[in-house]
Amino acid sequence: MFGTVRTVWDEYRSVPLIYRIFVAFVAGSAAGILFGERMAVVSPLGELFIRLLNMLIIPIIVFTLLSGIRQLSPAQLGKIGGSTVGLYAVTTTIAGLIGLAVANILQPGRGVEFLDAEARSQAPPSLTDVLLGIVPSNPVTALAEGNLLATVFFVITFGIALTYVRARQDDLAETVDSIFAAFEVGTEALFVIVRGVLEYGVVGIFALMASGIGTEGIGVFSSLGELVLAVAVAVVAHIVITYLFLLMGLVMNVSPVAFLAGAKDAMVTAFATRSSSGTLPVTMQNAEEDLRIDERIYSFALPVGATANMDGAAIRQAITVVFAANVVGQPLVLSEQVLVLLVAVLISIGTAGVPGAGLVMLTVILTQVGLPLEVVGFVAGVDPILGRIATMNNVTGDLAVSSVVAKWNDAVDFDDGVWARSADGLRDIVPSAD
Numbered sequence: 173m174f175g176t177v178r179t180v181w182d183e184y185r186s187v188p189l190i191y192r193i194f195v196a197f198v199a200g201s202a203a204g205i206l207f208g209e210r211m212a213v214v215s216p217l218g219e220l221f222i223r224l225l226n227m228l229i230i231p232i233i234v235f236t237l238l239s240g241i242r243q244l245s246p247a248q249l250g251k252i253g254g255s256t257v258g259l260y261a262v263t264t265t266i267a268g269l270i271g272l273a274v275a276n277i278l279q280p281g282r283g284v285e286f287l288d289a290e291a292r293s294q295a296p297p298s299l300t301d302v303l304l305g306i307v308p309s310n311p312v313t314a315l316a317e318g319n320l321l322a323t324v325f326f327v328i329t330f331g332i333a334l335t336y337v338r339a340r341q342d343d344l345a346e347t348v349d350s351i352f353a354a355f356e357v358g359t360e361a362l363f364v365i366v367r368g369v370l371e372y373g374v375v376g377i378f379a380l381m382a383s384g385i386g387t388e389g390i391g392v393f394s395s396l397g398e399l400v401l402a403v404a405v406a407v408v409a410h411i412v413i414t415y416l417f418l419l420m421g422l423v424m425n426v427s428p429v430a431f432l433a434g435a436k437d438a439m440v441t442a443f444a445t446r447s448s449s450g451t452l453p454v455t456m457q458n459a460e461e462d463l464r465i466d467e468r469i470y471s472f473a474l475p476v477g478a479t480a481n482m483d484g485a486a487i488r489q490a491i492t493v494v495f496a497a498n499v500v501g502q503p504l505v506l507s508e509q510v511l512v513l514l515v516a517v518l519i520s521i522g523t524a525g526v527p528g529a530g531l532v533m534l535t536v537i538l539t540q541v542g543l544p545l546e547v548v549g550f551v552a553g554v555d556p557i558l559g560r561i562a563t564m565n566n567v568t569g570d571l572a573v574s575s576v577v578a579k580w581n582d583a584v585d586f587d588d589g590v591w592a593r594s595a596d597g598l599r600d601i602v603p604s605a606d
Contacts, residue, residue: 192374193440200378204385211386214379221376224369225450228362230315232452233475234327235358240471241331242352252581253328256473259573260481261517263419267410267483267565268513271490274406276509280398280491281498324479328472359471363460366453370437377444384556399495403558406487407565414483415572424579426591434462434590435571442567446559448478451567462590463575466583470574477570484562484569486517489537492558496543508541 184192204211308314308322315323338348416428432439438455445451452474459470493512497504504512538544578584586592 189370189374189437193377193437193444196374196378197381197440197444200381201385203378203382204387207382208386211382213383215383215387216379218376218379218383221369221373221380222445222447222450224372224376225445225447225453226318228366228369228453229449230318230323231358232362232366232456233323233478234315235355235362236456236467236471237324237327237475238331238334238352238355239359240468241328241335242356242468252469252472252577255580256476256573256577257480259576260477260569263414263569263573264481264483264486264517265513266414267406267569268486268490268517270410270413271403271406271487272494272509272513274402274409275491275494278398278402278405279494279498280402281495324475328476362453363457366457370454370457373441377441380444399492400557400561402491402495403488403561406491407484407561410483410487410565411568415568419572419576423576426586430590430593431463431572431575433593434458435568437462438567438571439564442563443560446556446563448482448563448566448570451563452478455567455570459571459574463571464585464589464591465574465578466581466585469578469581469583473574473577474570477566477573481570481573482562482566484565487565488558488562489534492534493537493541493543496538497541500544502543504541512537512541 305319306322306325308319308326311322311326313319314326334348334351338345416431420426420428420431435458438451438458441454442448442451455474455478456470459465459474460467490512494504494509575584584591
């Protein structure tokens with residue numbers, strides 16, 4: 173009996189995780205459609221998966237950032253940090269531009285009757301509050317409350333200080349190395365936990381989709397279809413143009429298909445969970461095992477990207493504001509759209525990588541251009557699907573930027589992972605002259 177169970181389990185494990193997750197996603201969606209609200213009974217299984225991912229966020233950020241900083245000198249930190257943040261800023265600006273372009277072409281919301289829905293959102297923080305919030309008044313409180321931007325700021329600052337202490341080559345240098353070594357061990361232990369959580373993720377994603385669609389109905393995918401379509405078109409355009417053509421094709425000179433093969437686990441998980449931060453353990457696993465990015469790069473670039481690189485949020489906010497202007501009969505002029513772009517790029521940096529944060533940030537932009545906040549309540553009906561699309565975009569961008577920064581610093585192994593499999597496949601199709 174035990175041997176039979178073991179054999180079935182081994183065969184199950186032999187199927188790539190991405191295929192098992194995809195089947196769970198489809199099966200969960202079908203169950204939600206067929207059985208409706210009865211599928212709410214499996215909701216705790218999905219909530220458990222989200223909790224397991226959330227449990228790992230802060231430890232992953234702290235341990236991997238310090239492990240990555242360990243391998244960098246102060247000079248390298250400036251080079252890698254500057255190029256990473258600079259690339260994130262560029263891709264987010266491009267994302268906002270693409271979002272506005274698609275919104276102006278498709279004009280979502282024209283002819284839609286505005287429903288006087290009550291906006292249920294928090295008071296929007298000012299831009300000053302967002303920027304000041306990056307610096308924690310109490311690092312321990314920031315860790316306990318899961319304030320990701322503040323945590324990243326403190327950990328990077330603390331890590332840089334440790335590298336300067338180590339560089340002094342005095343009696344404390346060995347102690348600093350011991351501290352870094354302890355965090356390296358912690359990082360490896362966390363990735364053991366990540367693998368176990370991902371195995372459970374097959375059950376969790378089934379439960380999330382089944383209970384979500386069963387409770388909210390298939391309408392969550394069909395209502396306000398023009399807005400959803402515009403965001404989806406803009407995200408696909410951004411992934412194809414910015415990540416695959418510009419970054420993978422022109423800058424890295426590698427196969428865009430190989431990159432997608434290496435990023436697919438994180439993309440699917442991001443779509444299912446609607447959380448860039450929650451997907452971080454999966455994103456890091458893809459970077460290490462599939463894209464073969466050196467730890468000193470991805471352990472710095474990915475945590476920063478999960479909190480500060482929100483290309484999908486910039487696209488979503490830009491399109492949603494144009495949609496809001498259309499449904500209330502106040503189309504935006506060019507100067508107002510430029511303001512939307514600037515605010516969308518800035519505010520996306522402060523958008524928490526968790527489900528539902530986009531609605532709160534939307535209130536900031538609506539206020540800036542003088543549109544009624546009641547629109548937030550109208551858009552809330554399709555927030556789940558918009559969040560999924562935007563989050564998938566975010567994690568794809570994190571991996572694309574990390575890959576480019578790794579290449580610039582000779583920190584990616586093109587002879588292994590998806591890059592090698594892609595090259596082998598090409599040789600099978602086009603045999604060498606030998």
